[in-house]
Amino acid sequence: MTMQEQRSIHEGLEHPTGLGARPGAETAEMTYAEAIRDALRIAIEADPSVFLMGEDVGRYGGAFGVTGTLVDELGTDRIRDTTISELGIVGLGVGAAMTGMKPIVEIQFSDFTAQAMDQIANQAAKIHFMLGGEANVPLVIRAPGGSGTGAAAQHSQSLEAWFAHIPGLKVVMPASGDDAKGLLLAALDDPNPVMILEHKLLYKQTFEVRTGDVRTPIGKAAVRRTGGDLTIVATGVEVQRSLEAAELLAAQGIQATVVDPVTLTPLDSATILAEVVKTGRVLLVQEAVQTGGFMSEVSAIIAESEAFVHLRAPIRRLSGLDVPIPYAPQLEKAVVPQVDDIVVAATALVKEW
Amino acid sequence: MTMQEQRSIHEGLEHPTGLGARPGAETAEMTYAEAIRDALRIAIEADPSVFLMGEDVGRYGGAFGVTGTLVDELGTDRIRDTTISELGIVGLGVGAAMTGMKPIVEIQFSDFTAQAMDQIANQAAKIHFMLGGEANVPLVIRAPGGSGTGAAAQHSQSLEAWFAHIPGLKVVMPASGDDAKGLLLAALDDPNPVMILEHKLLYKQTFEVRTGDVRTPIGKAAVRRTGGDLTIVATGVEVQRSLEAAELLAAQGIQATVVDPVTLTPLDSATILAEVVKTGRVLLVQEAVQTGGFMSEVSAIIAESEAFVHLRAPIRRLSGLDVPIPYAPQLEKAVVPQVDDIVVAATALVKEW
Amino acid sequence: MQIVTDRSAAIEALGTLWRIRRFEEAVEDLYGRGMMHGTMHLSIGQEAVPTGACMALRRDDYITSTHRGHGHCIAKGADLERMMAELLAKDTGYCRGRGGSMHIADAATNNLGANGIVAGGVPIAAGAGLSAQMRGTDQVAVCFHGDGAMGEGAWHEGVVLAAMWKLPVVFLCENNLYGMSMSSAKAFPLEQLSDRANGYGIPGVTVDGNDVQAVHDAVETAVARARAGEGPTFIVAETYRWRGHSKSDKNLYRTRDEIESWRESNDPIARFEKSVLEAGTLTEADIQTVRDEVRDDLRGAVQRAAAAPDATPEGLLDAVFAPTTGAAR
């Protein structure tokens, strides 16, 4: 296999199953990046308090091309290039959010939320509570996560578990273009800080996306596919890998349900548990490193719920290996769950239990 | 109850059970803070490459009195006051560790690791791997966590789950004075970065502690008490609360095993699972907020292990509420598991299952 | 604004100075008697900075404050009873007992809050300035911070962004010579701390922080500059903390003499009283009236706060998020 072929694999699938638009509006084909741009345009045009700031979001068009030429349409006031100062960017967002604006801040790679962790965890998320309700922080943070681009350990992490462990912060992970748009617009309605973890491999993929000013509800899971043999819960890019795996499994006679939590906190446990009860077998799939990953939380919720007695098998996790993401393409692929890995894990679960 | 009485409750118990010295050496009574100071003195005197740096660790004696008058004994070179620059402190520690020193850095409150997260997660933990083994980072980070001092949401967090989710970082939580000493000395033997999460409420408590140059092994759990009815797994200050609860439970005829993981990563799952299998009932107790807490990881490990089939009850977690730590003493106590809460949860688990 | 020579301004300033001093003395007393929980950072000796600064501000101007924030909060106009109730862990406190001293904010006076994180308020203040600039108001944000905060990356990033966008922000450093135990003269090898501004292309000013009028004037100039769209200013107000950093402080890093000399010859309140007497603006009797009023106000505030219902854990889970009300557009 040439590197070029490997690269195209890393760019992901062009036509995911089950990740189309939510019902109720007209739709158009667009990439995940375009869907986000559409949401940005709609919100910023409609509401003078909304603006975007981040590194290279203006003339450059965003490191992943999300903003594109939006600065030409909306101006440098509303699409605002910052210095390389993640803590400052989020902190200014907090201050602006407390004083009548609705900032959207872009962190160029979600790995750099480490720089901004104080403003995210100790300020944005806690201010409403600590201050006894004297202030709200309607801040939206967008940050791309995930591996698959050969950018190695400091540019490829899936850090959702950190954010899910911060009370006061809502965390969403759009797995489709439609949700990327709908969640961003929903986040802007929310008086609380919302972290949107986008995925780098999805940006260039095409999806069916609702047009106009639409919403994907925060706090509601999506059942992307149903099947009676096992329930797969997957997040981010692993949703489409799980859907693809489900098709391959179906060909072998194994029917899988695929649940996408969409929102990690506040989590829609009810939907997840209902789907677990139906099949009694659970496979949890995430790109993040296993230890302390968000799927451990999902597992724990299941294991202490009423669904426990309906389990006919141990709760299986399929996660990234507990290693930093390596550079080499063959290594990078090997350390996070791919379609085949899901098929193998699901088959074993169904065959053995 | 007066505030003074409430305060003394918050300072914790003077004589914990099951948290004495490990066998094999002479012992002395000392506080948790003194035990750490003893370890610092031993290591710094023995090894010219070891030193401590942090905010107010010198003349001030440390925000929690850990260093005391150590600077008089060891000098300002080895007990080094820094500016208020957590990212810089850890970063200088990384650089010094890569070039022949064994720095111990103190973060005054573990909440401020948020400031230093890039150097902890993206640098210290990943460098050995990313650089293909060209460098080691034998850095020890000490940081006090936990609530109970009325310091509110930005000074009271239990953030171990963040660190446990970082491959390349070892994470330990000493629950006793003896372990506080032994783990620090063991961490200094380790060529990898080790995060030691101390607990503020323990600093002034007296423990039986081994004298001299001793070790508590990293990566080995401690069974603090055994009993056949349920297995409690607890970390940090909840270990002693669980031991106290276990005594109260015993008075009601319920016998509890109490396992203290001691090291969170790499976790000694084998010991935990062995104890789970014996009782079939598990109660996981942590001070951290529940969602995404480390006990979710423990739950997930149990639920996907061979111990699964031995479970006769759902895996119960008893955690901090999913709220920032409030200031008012009555609120602060209400949001983290106290002895009574453990008794109630354990009793319900045993009675109902 | 002339404070020293204007009767009503002088009375206002004196009232603020004493409110801060008396409030903190009451806190110290309540804490000492075991009636108050947690920790405590007193600004006794530093009262002239918030007093002078806030008199240069409008009610709709913003401030961000610090762990040592009672003075800022009072000077911006907060209610003493709600402040005291907060410290006494009452349901009627500013934070309903959830925040305590380190997190009091007051929406009514555009006080964005104390902050337990050193320099945590610096980018937040810059953000408030950005908001004012974008909304086209001429509001200004004053960021109170300590000398120790100048070691933090957050300080740097907030100032960098404010300087680039010429945001209407005043970074006001209360240089009480120490960040906890670290001497700022030792920490930052600068002739004067305000030289730091030279690294950012913004004006840096040093002012006698125990002189209400001097602080006021420096802030007034910086505020005018900010309102005119000319960007941020860095002001260092030289002052001194009489008490320890917090209750755990044994003052080992400084001498008793040093503390005494500041208390005796550089008490900002004594200096202000002397200057208004000398200027003939107020009489001894006027001053006594202000003191008495403050004493009574404070006594009432403490009594009412103490009698208020304790904060309760009920509803805590619902207090984490602001209620969502549906589509905002």
Add this chain to the structure above:
Amino acid sequence: MQIVTDRSAAIEALGTLWRIRRFEEAVEDLYGRGMMHGTMHLSIGQEAVPTGACMALRRDDYITSTHRGHGHCIAKGADLERMMAELLAKDTGYCRGRGGSMHIADAATNNLGANGIVAGGVPIAAGAGLSAQMRGTDQVAVCFHGDGAMGEGAWHEGVVLAAMWKLPVVFLCENNLYGMSMSSAKAFPLEQLSDRANGYGIPGVTVDGNDVQAVHDAVETAVARARAGEGPTFIVAETYRWRGHSKSDKNLYRTRDEIESWRESNDPIARFEKSVLEAGTLTEADIQTVRDEVRDDLRGAVQRAAAAPDATPEGLLDAVFAPTTGAAR
């Protein structure tokens, strides 16, 4: 050290300049042909900075580097084959295929590594300086960073601590005018970027970054100062990046003319060759010999690297931690 007028120094410098240039051209070519993975940050046009700087260093002096780090790594003495093998994701690469371009380090030359985090190396370099100071060696750490890094809190904190402790560190800013697309002139309202040093009480120097000798001399002075225990220096070397920031860069934030003018009239290699010819230090033939040698070396390195075994996932889990060997005392 005289480079321009000393034959062996001139040959060394020219070799380094060309090694960097040719290495990166090879990388660009391999990437374009789909033989290389990931992303790529080329320093073509900036070669004089690492070349001049590292000639002022001893082998046991430390460097920290950046995402745009090939030049630093080569100038400090790394092996081209192992570098190329790393970029080709080979098991024989410096990082065994685990790090790629952004994480190459070389223990043999005390190169503490490239860093994917902007300003990530700044506190690390200060830590290496602290280590040298504590161990009582006279080693120095040179911290290469970009102009964009000056916006980061990490930059600030590293410099603050280095200044306080007078650490033997040289903060060497490669000012290529942009941090990705952000103009540093716009980002930092300073007359010259080296004025930033004025906020920290350390010397600030601006130097022509496309002049090997000038860079060398500035670094030599700073290194001498550092070795003498007088503390850190901030040097800004003015240079220009010919290529886009990385492959995704469409160069929309700068003009073609600007790029062309630097390439044509300010190529650091052409300038160096001209100066050594003019000085009579080297002949055209000498220069051609250097170029040929570099070409051959590089060709060999690429060939051997390409033929080496691919990195494999085996053993990855064991590569996370350095092996523990028991009690260190």
